[in-house]
Amino acid sequence: MPIIAHSRMNTLRHLVLFVVLLAMTGAAYSQELNCKVNVNTQALSTEERIVWDGFATDVEAYLNTYAWTTNFSGQKIQCTMTFNIKGSNGSSYNVQLFVQSVRPIAGTTQLATMARFLDDNVTFDYTRGMALQHSGNYRDLESVLDYYAQIIIGLDQDSYTPELGSVAFQHAQEAALVANAASGAGWDRLVTSSGAFSRVGYVEDLASPGTRVIRDLWQSYHVNVLDRMMSDEDGARNAYAGIIDTLIEIKRSSSDLDRSVFFKTMFNSKYTELADFGRWFKDNADVYFRKLKYLDPGHANFYEDAYSKLN
Numbered sequence: 001m002p003i004i005a006h007s008r009m010n011t012l013r014h015l016v017l018f019v020v021l022l023a024m025t026g027a028a029y030s031q032e033l034n035c036k037v038n039v040n041t042q043a044l045s046t047e048e049r050i051v052w053d054g055f056a057t058d059v060e061a062y063l064n065t066y067a068w069t070t071n072f073s074g075q076k077i078q079c080t081m082t083f084n085i086k087g088s089n090g091s092s093y094n095v096q097l098f099v100q101s102v103r104p105i106a107g108t109t110q111l112a113t114m115a116r117f118l119d120d121n122v123t124f125d126y127t128r129g130m131a132l133q134h135s136g137n138y139r140d141l142e143s144v145l146d147y148y149a150q151i152i153i154g155l156d157q158d159s160y161t162p163e164l165g166s167v168a169f170q171h172a173q174e175a176a177l178v179a180n181a182a183s184g185a186g187w188d189r190l191v192t193s194s195g196a197f198s199r200v201g202y203v204e205d206l207a208s209p210g211t212r213v214i215r216d217l218w219q220s221y222h223v224n225v226l227d228r229m230m231s232d233e234d235g236a237r238n239a240y241a242g243i244i245d246t247l248i249e250i251k252r253s254s255s256d257l258d259r260s261v262f263f264k265t266m267f268n269s270k271y272t273e274l275a276d277f278g279r280w281f282k283d284n285a286d287v288y289f290r291k292l293k294y295l296d297p298g299h300a301n302f303y304e305d306a307y308s309k310l311n
Helices: 003-028 047-052 055-064 138-158 165-181 199-207 209-228 233-253 261-295 297-311
Strands: 033-039 077-089 092-103 109-123
Touching: 003 047, 003 165, 033 055, 033 138, 047 297, 055 077, 077 109, 077 138, 092 138, 109 138, 109 261, 138 165, 138 199, 138 209, 165 199, 199 209, 209 233, 209 261, 233 261
Parallel strands: 033 077
Antiparallel strands: 077 092, 092 109
8 A cells, every 4th residue: 555545544544533532521521410318328237338338439420421302402411319218128128319410500609409299208128239221111110210311401491591301301201201101219209389399390390381381480490690790799689579579470370380399499499598588688678578579489487587687
């Protein structure tokens, strides 16, 4: 082979290798989550605790090395899942699961809480070293992980672009419906008038056309208030006041918000932030905190305490 042709062939091989490596690198960093998993086994015997030695590492690998969506961009989402093992029946365990995720606030080192769920009704079989598998079928542990991974991603995406998280929420709903059809523990379709949390109820509420306006306000709150605070505080304050008043109008005109699971869990993640914004309304703090208590009576005592500390 001529020297020139040989040189060109080597160049082509190097180029192909570079493209392959670049694609592999891109894939390695395309995963959406950076989830820290914690396990509390204090309720178990010393012998039972040994079973859980590799659980956190395995769940982190399941969550963090998998590409959950095809439309994700930006930084990995920082989140935590804490498994409080309450008891066992053979290889079946009753678990309380606490899920939380955060999002950076533009121009600051602060983080805003996004997802905040306390799920008391998690049950799954687990044996030491059990392999976790991604599939569309119901699996008692993996289905819970799939569900919350998609919810975390959807909430994060919705906070940047209106309703961008719809695909992730749809995947969460599909996981919930498959689990419900399999009569999985904690996957009942609970109908309440109080906005009480259930996994199926939450995603059904997210899919409801009536919830879209709340999701759009969720996006506006993060982009026009939180991300704007450092560059235009007056504009952020005015945008925030408008969002609160819009929520007041919606609640006064319909009882739907009282039955909305999404609306209630939204305040579960945001009530400390909202109380802190009392500093923007010191001249009219009483009115501001009365609005918060009207929208979110479940945290009324917290708002009362925040108001007393402000004055």
